Amino acid sequence: MLVSLRREYAQLVTSGAQLLLLFAGFKLESRNGWLTCLTIMAAISIMAWLSALNRLRAVRDTPTSRIASAAQGYVELTGRGLRFGESPLLSKLTALPCLWYRYKIEHRESKNEWKTVSSGESDGSFMLRDDTGECIVDLEQAELITRHRDQWHQGVYRYTEWKLLEHDSLYVIGQFRTQGSGTLEFNTREELGALLAEWKKDMPALHARFDLDNNGTLDMQEWMLARSAAKREVGKRMSEARAAPDIHIICQPRDGRLFLISNLEQNDLSRRYLFWTWAHLVIFFGALGGIGWMLQTADF
Known part of the structure; x- marks a missing residue:
């Protein structure tokens, strides 16, 4: 949970840190204090600028692919979100069917201070569908941005919930891979050995099938019959695996x-990252200008 929270709010947290440094500079009321705060602001701003720029380039420059033909x-994929499996996922606070949710419950400690008493998010996968096929979306380590946000108050508690809803039009960018017949690595000898070893664990059943003379042991001919049956079973499993549809x-x-x-x-995501790119760049040059001015100014 901390990863996705940190990533979604990274820009806001960075801006908050810069404001705190600016406030600290006013409180310190010294040239060295200002130089320290402005230097840290400049360092934070350049790192935040690089992060926002990388996101902007990824969203703008990665071509949109179709699921069935994606390399x-x-x-980058677009499509409709669908639940994975038969059982619907219900959001924690509102109990609405959804693909993913995050929630936070806060207690009011004072007029303007809130303390988080409970928080969490779902971690299950869901499906993305376009007009060519379907793809499983593995949420682990994902950065999630949603327009569905509900917040309400009840007594001294504040409840906030974010959701992705089923049939939402979704934008997804990440690592795409396909599991199926084209990517199967099937070693016939290893599979045959594993199957025979499995059969040997139940010797009574093995004798019932292949001990033709009922003498309690398998001679060479009977063992060859067992190996032939195992080869047929391995071949059947291989054919079934290769006939199965690809999983994206x-x-x-x-x-x-x-x-x-x-x-x-x-386009909304591009504008979002473009705004933060320029904002952090302006703050960076503003901090550099402040450092230059402080270096030319006597201590307060």
Whole structure:
């Protein structure tokens, strides 16, 4: 949960830290204090700018693929969200059917201070469907941005819930892979050995099938019959596995690139990251200007 919370609110938390540093500079009332705060602000801003810029480039520059024809690797998909399996997922606070939820319950400690007393989020997968096929969306380590946010008060408690709803139009960017007949690694010898070892665990059943003379042991001919039967079973399993439909999955890239799931439009996401890119750049140059001015100013 901490990963997704940190990622979704990274820009806001960064801006909050910059404001705190600005406030600290006023409170310190010294040239060295201001230089320290402004230097930290500049460092935070440049790191936040790089993070927002990488997200902007990923959203803008990655072409949209169709599920059925998507290449293996880093892709961008769009489609409708569907629940995975028969049982619907119900959100924690409102008990509404959804694909994913996050909730937070806070207690009012004072007029403007709230303390979180309970929080959490779902971690199950769901399906993404376009007009060519379906794909499993593995939520682990995903950055989630949703427009569905409900908040209400009840006495001294404040309840907040975020959701992705079934049939939402979704934007997903991440690592795409396909499991199916084309990616199967089937070693006939190993499978045969494993099956015979499994049969040997139940010797009475093995003798009942292949001990033709009922003498309590399997001679060479009877053992060859058992091996032939095992080969046929392995061949049958291989054919069934190769006939099974391909399973498409999109998940967190191993190289740490953006894994984003959102019910916002791609253009809205681009504008969001473009805003933060410029905001952090302006703060960075503002902090540099402040450092330059402080270096030319005598101590307070």
